[in-house]
Amino acid sequence: MESNGIIRIDDENFEFPIIEGTEQEKALDLRTLRAKTGFVAFDEGYGNTGSCESAITFINGEKGILRHRGYPIEQLAEHSNFVETAYLIINGELPTAASLNAFEGNVLRSGTLNANMISLFKGFNTSAHPMAMLSSIVNALGTYNAQYATNVRKIDLEHFDTAATLLMSKVRSIAALSYRMKVGLPLDIESDSSKFYTEDFLTMMFSKPEIEYEDTCGAAKALDLFFLLHADHEQNCSTSTVRMVASSGANLFASISAGISALWGPSHGGANMAVIEMLESIHASGDDGSRFIEAAKSGKAKLMGFGHRVYKNYDPRAKILGKSAIKVLEKIGVNDPLLDIASRLEKAALEDDYFVSRKLYPNVDFYSGIILKAIGIPVEFFTVMFAIGRIPGWMANWKEIAKNSKSRIHRPRQIYTGSNERNFVKLEKRG
Numbered sequence: 001m002e003s004n005g006i007i008r009i010d011d012e013n014f015e016f017p018i019i020e021g022t023e024q025e026k027a028l029d030l031r032t033l034r035a036k037t038g039f040v041a042f043d044e045g046y047g048n049t050g051s052c053e054s055a056i057t058f059i060n061g062e063k064g065i066l067r068h069r070g071y072p073i074e075q076l077a078e079h080s081n082f083v084e085t086a087y088l089i090i091n092g093e094l095p096t097a098a099s100l101n102a103f104e105g106n107v108l109r110s111g112t113l114n115a116n117m118i119s120l121f122k123g124f125n126t127s128a129h130p131m132a133m134l135s136s137i138v139n140a141l142g143t144y145n146a147q148y149a150t151n152v153r154k155i156d157l158e159h160f161d162t163a164a165t166l167l168m169s170k171v172r173s174i175a176a177l178s179y180r181m182k183v184g185l186p187l188d189i190e191s192d193s194s195k196f197y198t199e200d201f202l203t204m205m206f207s208k209p210e211i212e213y214e215d216t217c218g219a220a221k222a223l224d225l226f227f228l229l230h231a232d233h234e235q236n237c238s239t240s241t242v243r244m245v246a247s248s249g250a251n252l253f254a255s256i257s258a259g260i261s262a263l264w265g266p267s268h269g270g271a272n273m274a275v276i277e278m279l280e281s282i283h284a285s286g287d288d289g290s291r292f293i294e295a296a297k298s299g300k301a302k303l304m305g306f307g308h309r310v311y312k313n314y315d316p317r318a319k320i321l322g323k324s325a326i327k328v329l330e331k332i333g334v335n336d337p338l339l340d341i342a343s344r345l346e347k348a349a350l351e352d353d354y355f356v357s358r359k360l361y362p363n364v365d366f367y368s369g370i371i372l373k374a375i376g377i378p379v380e381f382f383t384v385m386f387a388i389g390r391i392p393g394w395m396a397n398w399k400e401i402a403k404n405s406k407s408r409i410h411r412p413r414q415i416y417t418g419s420n421e422r423n424f425v426k427l428e429k430r431g
């Protein structure tokens with residue numbers, strides 16, 4: 001049964017339809033608000049705004065639930081892997097053995113970059129941030145595959161499957177090459193399609209001349225889990241950016257390049273770097289964590305890796321990664337003091353009224369940096385790892401926008417707070 005909600009302004013009532021999602025989330029459909037009332041909805045930060053209908057990921061932040069296409073993240077983490085989960089997120093269904101084989105084969109065979117693209121890496125300073133390189137080169141990748149990046153929706157959609165496998169594969173080579181450029185390793189690497197997705201990536205990144213990278217401590221498996229846990233996360237800042245750019249008709253590569261830039265910020269994907277920097281500075285200062293907690297409570301510091309716009313309960317990915325961090329360090333035989341500091345901070349924060357009353361729990365970034373550090377990923381590349389993991393989610397969201405023939409360009413309104421109309425005074429008369 002269709003139901004309506006009423007907004008009363010002065011003494012007039014305005015009716016708006018109520019729409020309901022498959023998990024009973026309700027929204028007031030305000031698409032006609034301005035036309036009917038002359039008002040716009042003011043929701044800075046979009047905390048109460050449903051910007052789209054989407055069938056990809058469901059989050060219930062109060063209960064700590066995360067599901068992709070209906071499958072709980074805990075089940076995917078236990079039984080699936082990154083490539084299969086990527087297929088699920090992009091296509092909506094778990095693959096059959098044959099379709100997984102075909103998808104995986106296409107991804108694994110598309111890793112090597114066009115030789116001309118290698119010169120792009122040589123144009124960057126060695127101090128260039130890898131997220132800036134990733135964003136630029138993903139956009140450039142579109143120019144090397146211009147037939148899939150036309151900005152003509154129908155054509156870009158027809159080539160989506162090929163473009164998606166290519167992007168998912170080559171993002172690893174881009175990340176590996178930016179690392180190699182920065183540390184002065186040769187850039188003449190090739191992807192090896194006989195290796196599994198994450199293993200091939202680590203080999204491209206860390207192999208030295210004559211010494212092929214060997215995964216002796218389960219690094220590929222741990223990184224695969226990290227990628228899987230980052231594969232999609234509903235309408236977060238970077239995904240909304242991808243959708244915003246896609247809404248203008250921009251191609252997949254350009255839209256994802258914009259998403260990478262949005263992810264770079266420390267309040268979003270950059271938080272995993274910030275967590276390690278925070279833990280290292282606590283360690284260096286000889287603090288057991290208690291002084292830092294006090295600083296966070298007084299607003300002098302922020303407990304990075306804590307808090308989330310949507311989760312007001314434990315981020316389910318943080319639980320899985322916390323356990324994984326312990327296992328990885330055990331396997332490598334490393335006793336990282338940062339893990340102890342993190343556990344102490346977590347325990348202290350979960351018992352402290354400041355954090356409890358604000359519903360601040362560990363998010364996915366709290367333990368992920370410890371895992372990445374243990375497997376040898378430099379801190380500057382942490383957010384790049386997040387971006388590799390998030391590619392499937394961004395692509396699925398791009399496709400959702402592109403396939404929707406009714407989708408309109410995203411164009412919010414504002415409340416203007418500047419000067420009223422003024423008369424221009426010529427420079428010579430301004431004194």
Ligand code: ACO
Pocket residue numbers: 266267268269271296297301302303304305306307308309310358360363364365
């Ligand atoms: N440490 C200390 N206090 C915090 C923290 C924190 N990490 N996060 C929020 N608070 C406090 C705020 O100061 C505010 O307190 P107040 O009510 O006394 O003013 C209250 O909790 C509410 O916080 P908001 O900033 O309103 O929460 P918002 O939803 O806007 O921000 C965010 C969420 C950006 C994630 C924030 O919690 C944060 O900065 N956390 C640290 C950075 C981080 O870990 N980011 C990763 C997010 S997950 C991801 O992108 C994968």
